[in-house]
Each structure stands twice: as C-alpha cells, then as structure tokens.
Amino acid sequence: MPNNTCLKGGLQPYVPSPEKPWDERRIHHLYNKLSNGAPLNLINAAKANTPSKIIDYLFTTALSHPLPGEIRSGVKTIDYSYPWKEQDIAEDPDAYYKYLELVHMWFNGMVTEGLRHKLVLFWSNHFVTTSDATGNRPTWVFQYYWILHNYALGNFKEFVKAIGLTPAMLIYLDGRYNYAGNPNENYARELMELFTMGVGNYTEKDIAEVARSLTGWNILYYEKVAGSGNYFVGPLKVGEYKMYRYNHDWKNKNIFGKSVGNFGGVVPADDTIAATKAKTEYDSLHDVIFDVKKREIATFICKKLYKYYLYNDPPTDIINGLADVFIASSFDITTVLKTLFKSEHFFDDASIGISIKSHIDNQIHFFRSLDLEPGKDYYKYKWINGAFKNEVPDPVNFPNAGNRDALSGLYYQTANLGQTLFNPINVAGWPGHRAWLNEFTLVNRWRYNRDQFDYYLYYDWTKEKYRSFLKSLTNNSTDPDLIVRKVLAYFITIDMPIEIVETAVGVFKATVPANYFLNGTWNLDYNMVPRQFMDLMKYIITLPEYQLL
Structure with missing residues (x-):
C-alpha cells in the first residue's frame, strides 16, 4: 500500500485527459467510494456524463431521499415510523424486533440508495453511541438514527449541537448525570x-x-411523577429533551477565553425560562468552540473523512486545502465532500483501489455491483391496537422494503465479523484500515460471500440476472478470456497480473468440456453459465485485491 508521498494531484477539479481518462475504472472508483459500488446500467450511463455532473446528481439524489420514517410521494409526506413512536418500556416484549427493523431499514438503504447511508455509517462511527447502552430501546435508537440522516450532508456545527441532546448520547456518555456542583466530564x-x-x-x-456549561440536560424518561417513580413521557419525538433547572450551573464559564452562560448564579423562576436560557447557553458554547477552534476542527474532521473514503495516511496539503474549504463554507459537509470527490487527487491513479473494505462495505458491494435486491417477499412490522403484527407487502407505500431473511443475514454476518450496526466497539469507534482483516475475518468473509453466491444461485430470477449481467458486460461475447477480464475489471479496480487472469479463466472454463469453446457449442446462453460465473466469483473473492475498494 502507498504512503502519502505516493498520492498525487491537488484539489483542482479533475479534467479527463488521455493520461487520466474518464473510463470504466474511474467510474467504478467513484461509485465504490461514494456508494459501495453500482449496478452495470449506472456504470454505463456515467460514461456519457462528466464526472462533475455525476457527482452533483449523486448528492442531489441522496438529499432527496426520504429520511427514516417518512415517504415522499409528490409533495405528500407519509409518516410510517410507528414502530418507534409507541411507549418504549424496558418490559416491551417487541423492543428487540423493533430494533431489528431499524437494522433492516439501514442495510436495505445501503443496498438500494447508497451514498447517504454509507456516509451515515461514517457518522455513526464518529458520534458513537450504542443501542446496548439504551437497553435497545428502539425509540431512542431511532431518534439517533434519524439525526444521523438529517445532518449527514448538512452543517457540521448544527450536527454536533443536535447529537449532544439525543437520549442515546445523554445516556451513553453520562450527560444525564452531569449536575451543578458535581459535573460529569465524559461528554x-x-x-x-x-x-x-x-x-x-x-x-x-x-x-x-465545558462540562459545567452542559449541566442539567436530561431525557424525559427520567422525569418524576409523584407516586409513580421514573416513567416514560411519550411517545418521544426527535429533539425532545429536558433542562432540570436546579441541576444546571448558572454561574459564568470561561471557555477558550470566552465568557459563556453568565447568569450570575441565579436559578430561573420556572422551567420554561430555564430551558430557554440553557438552550441559549448551549448554542453559545458551540459557537465559541467552532469560532476559536475552527482550524483544528476543520482539520480533524477532514482528516477523518479522507481516511474513511480514500486512505489511512492523508497528505497534509490535501487536508489543509479541504480544511480551508470546510471553514469557508461554514462547515458544510456536502461542500467539502464534493471538493474532494471532484478533485484531480481523487481521480489520480495512485488514489484508486487503496483502502481496505470494512465488513459492511464488503457485503454491500456484492449486492450493489450485481444489482441484487435483498429479496421480494418483504413484510413489515406494524403496531396495531397494542399488538405487533405483520403487514402485507406494499412496495408503493413502503419503498424501503427488503427481505427480512436476507437483511438479517447481512446483520448477523457483519456482526459476527465485528461490525455491528448501532454498536461500535468503543467510544472511539472501529479503527478500520488493517484492523478489518485477520485470519478469522478474512476466512469468514470468503465463507459469507460464498453463501450469498449459492443462495442467489438457487433462484431462477437471480440466475438469469447473472446471465444477463455477463451479456451486458461483455456485449454477449463468446470469448471466455475476454469475459473473465471484464469481470475482473468490474470487481477489482487494480490491473491484475497475467497469471491471475489465466487462473481465473481456468476456473471459469473448468465445468465445461474444452471442445465446447472451440466448436461453438458454448456461449452465454449455455445452461451452466450462472454456475460458471459463481465459480469465478468464488475465486475472485479470495484475491487480496478484492478486499480493496
């Protein structure tokens, strides 16, 4: 793998040239990084557009997708987040299934929508909380998930302000235990x-x-009612939190040389006034942090984004340039990402195929590249008259649908490998890069990919999809060497050595009599073609280069 001195190009817009053509390799590179791959029709369509137009389209589309819990049909928004808006008590027997529904929604979004869902995965590993810490209460997990989507492509300062008052974060980093006179400094x-x-x-x-400035915030779940102890005030909605005025420190705080929250130590007369003043202080605190430390914040976040999308050892000049853009845009996430993705640096040969796939990247790339649906027999849980029931499939009103078995498989496979949605390993998140691969994870990646190949080979509609894929990819070629080279280039953006290509051709041809390729008996309509393709893919996934994105 390269070090940052090998990475070339600046942040000036990429202009295709004979040396750096806008070809299938760079198109794959773009889609791999932004969305964990794309089906062949999108790869082919991109050839007729400029890189800048494709990137603008991908971001515009990502911003137009419904947020979790809503469907957009024309100007009408239909709320279907009902499984997460019911009372959410610890004894709820359906809580775990509601949580799984969120997991299924996220995996299906990564397969069907791509860009925003992949970015949300980054933010979930940045603003870490865990569903375990909330007792898997899906209402709070859903709020956290909604916040990640709502701000993923928006303003980073507003994102930070919003995430700090979510129940999930107040619980995970002990903000609910942060009291005047006895501050908890975790958050x-x-x-x-x-x-x-x-x-x-x-x-x-x-x-x-800063801890003093953040005292007194809590969640409505812990509000007291005489004679009933702690109870749930619900259903909770996104953005609901409570200021306990006697728990807040109303004295002046000096943060980075600036005065914040100077109320003279006087506790406001009622909760409404207290909440207004405390929220003003909360906003001022973040204004001070982002004003005094703007350069440090921009550099830190740009470095993390670069590592996630490109490589673990970012060049200093690129990070400094991105930080300038981030500051100039008032911390707009879309602006800084577009600057990176449209740059000469991003499309340079040395930047292609150099990051190690996460476990989720690896699985989602398989689905997206082959345009596979998680399934067709999706049913959705619905809370009806106090009971959790199954709902008839409705692809019109529920476009986020997916097959529960396939989606659960993705969840359990990636969790077994060490990447569990909503549960990063610690507050610093998954370290990524080389930490993704070891003897256990690599062997089981192979196993899970093979299981997927076999699972989808079982269904006629999928088998024929494989055949159609090969026909479209190769212009219905009858040359097995060309077919194999095309497949290798489709899944791996690094040029492969001739000995690997020859071995791959041998694998592809192994189950067909040799003379069939010579006398014209074999073509892509041959009955064994789907099995040949699967055998080839089972070989390709064992190549070290396949683990790169």
Whole structure:
C-alpha cells in the first residue's frame, strides 16, 4: 500500500485527459467510494456524463431521499415510523424486533440508495453511541438514527449541537448525570477529543468548563411523577429533551477565553425560562468552540473523512486545502465532500483501489455491483391496537422494503465479523484500515460471500440476472478470456497480473468440456453459465485485491 508521498494531484477539479481518462475504472472508483459500488446500467450511463455532473446528481439524489420514517410521494409526506413512536418500556416484549427493523431499514438503504447511508455509517462511527447502552430501546435508537440522516450532508456545527441532546448520547456518555456542583466530564471530553478537534487542542481546564456549561440536560424518561417513580413521557419525538433547572450551573464559564452562560448564579423562576436560557447557553458554547477552534476542527474532521473514503495516511496539503474549504463554507459537509470527490487527487491513479473494505462495505458491494435486491417477499412490522403484527407487502407505500431473511443475514454476518450496526466497539469507534482483516475475518468473509453466491444461485430470477449481467458486460461475447477480464475489471479496480487472469479463466472454463469453446457449442446462453460465473466469483473473492475498494 502507498504512503502519502505516493498520492498525487491537488484539489483542482479533475479534467479527463488521455493520461487520466474518464473510463470504466474511474467510474467504478467513484461509485465504490461514494456508494459501495453500482449496478452495470449506472456504470454505463456515467460514461456519457462528466464526472462533475455525476457527482452533483449523486448528492442531489441522496438529499432527496426520504429520511427514516417518512415517504415522499409528490409533495405528500407519509409518516410510517410507528414502530418507534409507541411507549418504549424496558418490559416491551417487541423492543428487540423493533430494533431489528431499524437494522433492516439501514442495510436495505445501503443496498438500494447508497451514498447517504454509507456516509451515515461514517457518522455513526464518529458520534458513537450504542443501542446496548439504551437497553435497545428502539425509540431512542431511532431518534439517533434519524439525526444521523438529517445532518449527514448538512452543517457540521448544527450536527454536533443536535447529537449532544439525543437520549442515546445523554445516556451513553453520562450527560444525564452531569449536575451543578458535581459535573460529569465524559461528554465534554469526547465532544472535544473525538467529535470536534482531536487530542492536544484543549486543556483539562477547558473540559471542566465545558462540562459545567452542559449541566442539567436530561431525557424525559427520567422525569418524576409523584407516586409513580421514573416513567416514560411519550411517545418521544426527535429533539425532545429536558433542562432540570436546579441541576444546571448558572454561574459564568470561561471557555477558550470566552465568557459563556453568565447568569450570575441565579436559578430561573420556572422551567420554561430555564430551558430557554440553557438552550441559549448551549448554542453559545458551540459557537465559541467552532469560532476559536475552527482550524483544528476543520482539520480533524477532514482528516477523518479522507481516511474513511480514500486512505489511512492523508497528505497534509490535501487536508489543509479541504480544511480551508470546510471553514469557508461554514462547515458544510456536502461542500467539502464534493471538493474532494471532484478533485484531480481523487481521480489520480495512485488514489484508486487503496483502502481496505470494512465488513459492511464488503457485503454491500456484492449486492450493489450485481444489482441484487435483498429479496421480494418483504413484510413489515406494524403496531396495531397494542399488538405487533405483520403487514402485507406494499412496495408503493413502503419503498424501503427488503427481505427480512436476507437483511438479517447481512446483520448477523457483519456482526459476527465485528461490525455491528448501532454498536461500535468503543467510544472511539472501529479503527478500520488493517484492523478489518485477520485470519478469522478474512476466512469468514470468503465463507459469507460464498453463501450469498449459492443462495442467489438457487433462484431462477437471480440466475438469469447473472446471465444477463455477463451479456451486458461483455456485449454477449463468446470469448471466455475476454469475459473473465471484464469481470475482473468490474470487481477489482487494480490491473491484475497475467497469471491471475489465466487462473481465473481456468476456473471459469473448468465445468465445461474444452471442445465446447472451440466448436461453438458454448456461449452465454449455455445452461451452466450462472454456475460458471459463481465459480469465478468464488475465486475472485479470495484475491487480496478484492478486499480493496
């Protein structure tokens, strides 16, 4: 793998040239990075457009997709987030199934929509909480998931402000236990160390002052009612939180040399006034952080985005340039990502195929590249008259549909490999890069991919999809060498050595009598073609280069 001195090109817009053509390799590179692959029809369509237009289209489409819990039909928005808006008590026997429904929704979105869902995976590994910490209460997990989608492509400062008051975060990093006179510094520390500016850009005194500014925030679940103890005030909706005025520190705080929350130590007369003042202080706190530490924040976030999308060792000049763009755009996420993806640097040969797939990348890439649906027999849970029931498939009103068995398979396979949606391994998230691969994970990646190949070979509609894919990819070629080269180039963006190509051709031809290729008996209508394709794919997934994106 390269070091950052091997990576070339600047942030100026990429202009196709004979040396850097807008070809299938670069189109695959773009879709792999932004969406974990794309079906052949999108790859072919991209050839007739400019890279800039394709990127603009992908972002516009991502922004137009419904947020979790809504469907857009013309100007009408239909709310179907009902499984997560019911009372959500610990004894709820259906809580785990509601949680799985969210997992299924996310996996299906990664397969069918791509860009925003892949970016949400990044943000879930940045603003880490866990469903386990909330007791798998799907209402709170859903709120967190909704926030990730709502701000994924928006303003980063507003994103930080929103995430800090979600029930999931207030629980995970102990914000609910942050009281005046006895501040809990967990969230204040991670706000600066992991969520905004990184280690070395603040002091322990800064942490203490930020923690004081954040005292008193809690979730409605812990509101007391005489004689009933803690109870659930619901159904909770996104953005609901509570300021407990006697738990907030109303004295002045000095944060990075700026005065924040100077209310003279006087507790407001009622909860409404207290909530307004505390929210004003909350916003001011973030304004100070983003004003005083704008360069540190921009550099830290751009470096993390670069590592996620391109390579683990970012060039300093590229990061500095992206940070300039991020600051100039007032921390607009879409602007900085478009700058990277449209750049000469992004499309340089040295930037292609150099990042290691995560376990989820690996599985989603298979589905998207072959245009496979998770399934056709989807049914959806629905809360009806106090009971959790199955709903008849409705692809018109429920376009986020997918097959529960296939989606559960994706969830359990990736979880077994160590990447569980809604449950990163610790507050710092999955480390990524080389940590994805070891003897256990590599062998089981092969096994799970093989299982998928066999599963989809079982169905006639999928078998014929494989055949159609090969015909479209190769212009219905009868040359097995050309077919294999095309398949290798479709799934791997690195030029393969001749000995690998020859071995792959041998695998593809192995189940067919040799003379059939010579006398014209064999073509892509031959009955064994789907099996040949699967055998070839089972070989390709064992190549080290297949693990790269």
